[in-house]
Amino acid sequence: MKMHLVLLRFFCFLCAARAESVDPRLERIVSLGGSVTETLVALGCYDQLAAVDQSSRYPEKVRELPSVGYYRMISAEGVMALKPTLVICTEDAGPPHAMKTLKAADIPVVSVTAEKSLEGAAERIRQIGRAVGKETEAAALAEPLEERAARSPDPEGFRPRVLFLYARGSGAPNVSGEGTGADRMIALAGARNAVTGYKGYRPLTAEALVTSRPEVVLLTEDGLAAMGGEEAVWSLPGMSSTPAGKEKRLVVMDDLLLLGFGPRLPKALDTLRGALEE
Amino acid sequence: MRVARSSRMPSGGAWWLLALLPVAWGVALSMGAYPLSLGRVLSVLWGELTGLGAGGYSDLDATVVMDLRAPRVLFGALAGGGLALGGVCMQALFRNPLADPGLMGLSSGAALGAAGITLLAPALPEVLRHTAALPLAAFGGGWLVTVLVYRVSSWGGAVRVDSMLLMGIAVNALCGAVLGILMFVADDAQLRNLTFWSFGSLGRADWRTTAVLAAAAVPAALALRRLAGPMNALLMGEAEAAALGVRVERLKSVLVLLTCWMVSLVVAMSGLIGFVGLVIPHIGRLMFGPGHGRLLPASLVLGALFLPLVDMVCRTVMAPAELPIGLVTALTGTPFFLFLLIRREARA
Numbered sequence: 001m002k003m004h005l006v007l008l009r010f011f012c013f014l015c016a017a018r019a020e021s022v023d024p025r026l027e028r029i030v031s032l033g034g035s036v037t038e039t040l041v042a043l044g045c046y047d048q049l050a051a052v053d054q055s056s057r058y059p060e061k062v063r064e065l066p067s068v069g070y071y072r073m074i075s076a077e078g079v080m081a082l083k084p085t086l087v088i089c090t091e092d093a094g095p096p097h098a099m100k101t102l103k104a105a106d107i108p109v110v111s112v113t114a115e116k117s118l119e120g121a122a123e124r125i126r127q128i129g130r131a132v133g134k135e136t137e138a139a140a141l142a143e144p145l146e147e148r149a150a151r152s153p154d155p156e157g158f159r160p161r162v163l164f165l166y167a168r169g170s171g172a173p174n175v176s177g178e179g180t181g182a183d184r185m186i187a188l189a190g191a192r193n194a195v196t197g198y199k200g201y202r203p204l205t206a207e208a209l210v211t212s213r214p215e216v217v218l219l220t221e222d223g224l225a226a227m228g229g230e231e232a233v234w235s236l237p238g239m240s241s242t243p244a245g246k247e248k249r250l251v252v253m254d255d256l257l258l259l260g261f262g263p264r265l266p267k268a269l270d271t272l273r274g275a276l277e278e
Numbered sequence: 279m280r281v282a283r284s285s286r287m288p289s290g291g292a293w294w295l296l297a298l299l300p301v302a303w304g305v306a307l308s309m310g311a312y313p314l315s316l317g318r319v320l321s322v323l324w325g326e327l328t329g330l331g332a333g334g335y336s337d338l339d340a341t342v343v344m345d346l347r348a349p350r351v352l353f354g355a356l357a358g359g360g361l362a363l364g365g366v367c368m369q370a371l372f373r374n375p376l377a378d379p380g381l382m383g384l385s386s387g388a389a390l391g392a393a394g395i396t397l398l399a400p401a402l403p404e405v406l407r408h409t410a411a412l413p414l415a416a417f418g419g420g421w422l423v424t425v426l427v428y429r430v431s432s433w434g435g436a437v438r439v440d441s442m443l444l445m446g447i448a449v450n451a452l453c454g455a456v457l458g459i460l461m462f463v464a465d466d467a468q469l470r471n472l473t474f475w476s477f478g479s480l481g482r483a484d485w486r487t488t489a490v491l492a493a494a495a496v497p498a499a500l501a502l503r504r505l506a507g508p509m510n511a512l513l514m515g516e517a518e519a520a521a522l523g524v525r526v527e528r529l530k531s532v533l534v535l536l537t538c539w540m541v542s543l544v545v546a547m548s549g550l551i552g553f554v555g556l557v558i559p560h561i562g563r564l565m566f567g568p569g570h571g572r573l574l575p576a577s578l579v580l581g582a583l584f585l586p587l588v589d590m591v592c593r594t595v596m597a598p599a600e601l602p603i604g605l606v607t608a609l610t611g612t613p614f615f616l617f618l619l620i621r622r623e624a625r626a
Contacts, residue, residue: 072474078593081313082598104341202462
């Protein structure tokens with residue numbers, strides 16, 4: 001699979017090298033969604049990106065592009081001002097009236113699936129590939145995800161109870177229940193979400209923390225920074241009496257790698273699995 | 279009898295403000311993320327409105343000016359005027375300069391309606407979900423809570439303003455608590471939608487919403503104009519106003535209903551835009567004195583100047599992204615208000 005990636009990079013490089021012959025309909029792309037941007041860059045479309053949204057943080061160089069703000073709250077005029085020839089977004093981009101205005105102004109808008117799963121991520125890559133006329137490259141990018149989806153994680157293996165903390169700013173962090181991106185990632189990496197019984201994010205309470213008996217605490221890099229470092233995690237009320245707190249087992253991953261469900265999903269799962277097994 | 283006299287005074291003092299409207303609207307129309315010169319904007323306006331224009335602009339230019347900015351500027355003007363008038367009414371009703379439409383639970387009722395419908399959204403048909411459902415629910419919520427507060431505080435026949443104030447505070451607290459529960463059970467996306475709604479935005483403005491707002495707010499504003507005299511009398515106290523021949527109970531109901539009507543509509547279509555209802559009337563008072571004959575039109579025009587300009591700031595400072603207007607009204611309005619206050623203190 002490593003070879004696959006190397007070949008792919010090389011291919012992307014070739015694509016970028018012949019950028020002069022770009023289809024005029026693909027000259028100025030506005031990308032809304034971190035995984036969309038990541039895929040477009042992986043497909044060699046970086047030079048065609050006119051702007052991205054706030055959640056597009058990878059690869060590093062996309063941060064230099066103009067930002068149209070939060071992808072659920074875009075401004076129709078702001079996007080039009082960039083004179084895009086194509087807008088690619090996930091289906092939860094909005095608000096609906098702004099998206100409607102863009103379509104009414106004859107700006108082609110391609111909306112791809114927002115599904116958070118291996119199959120969804122692969123489908124998203126293929127949809128984006130079709131939109132920019134790079135089906136073959138997209139297939140190469142999607143195949144490792146599809147292969148991975150075909151083999152389920154080993155049910156007999158080591159399945160630690162993982163608690164994902166979603167921290168934004170100080171105050172009690174949230175924990176992720178069923179159906180969240182983090183919940184899916186934990187399951188895909190062959191571990192168990194320590195939090196069950198409710199959907200979505202809830203503020204963490206000391207008792208719930210103790211009851212959930214996490215063996216590992218999982219955080220994103222931004223989340224750890226927002227909490228104020230590792231010490232702040234271990235000093236959360238109730239943390240010291242959990243298995244994770246006793247052994248200070250913490251896994252920290254890049255935000256978009258862990259929760260982006262982009263082309264790096266297999267890498268993200270390997271990283272997470274590796275860190276859990278350490 | 280200063281009050282009685284000022285009720286007959288012509289509103290001439292506010293006329294020069296009217297002359298600023300086209301200037302402010304022109305500036306708001308020509309600024310935005312999409313680069314357009316004032317000349318281009320004018321030629322689009324001329325071409326699209328008269329059908330005669332020599333062209334010189336693209337279809338996209340026309341879309342930006344006619345479908346995005348023009349309704350937004352007009353909507354902003356109507357909303358700003360409506361919120362400011364609502365503030366004048368509430369301050370007259372409570373005879374308290376700190377009153378605003380939120381005091382009677384209007385904003386929290388609207389927020390509750392919006393939250394309820396956001397949580398119910400998955401159960402709604404697709405057509406409703408993205409269009410009419412949220413504004414209708416917010417309008418209904420604001421209206422329901424205000425009428426409830428009003429009915430309960432007028433139990434014995436006469437409306438007691440102090441009990442209306444207490445009721446408003448209690449209902450605000452109750453709505454806040456229910457809203458908290460709804461936000462707690464909301465999922466991530468719903469929570470984000472609610473948060474953005476509560477920041478306020480004129481981004482939903484199109485010709486349809488602008489027409490609805492104009493059809494509703496203009497008659498209400500005209501009706502208010504005729505109440506300037508009685509409102510002046512009310513400033514002196516209810517008994518005094520009654521002695522001057524004002525039908526106080528009727529006046530109070532009309533003020534509540536008109537405010538609720540205008541402000542609920544604005545909140546329903548643009549989310550929570552605080553500050554305008556509280557401070558624009560004050561600025562009007564600092565400039566033209568407390569007489570409602572001049573205060574009402576002045577507040578209307580000041581609101582119609584202020585909000586489109588603030589919206590212009592929202593649209594431009596972070597372009598191509600956009601700032602929520604509710605945050606910027608407070609950020610830009612407060613320093614100006616403080617400046618006026620300080621200048622007045624310095625003169626005194």
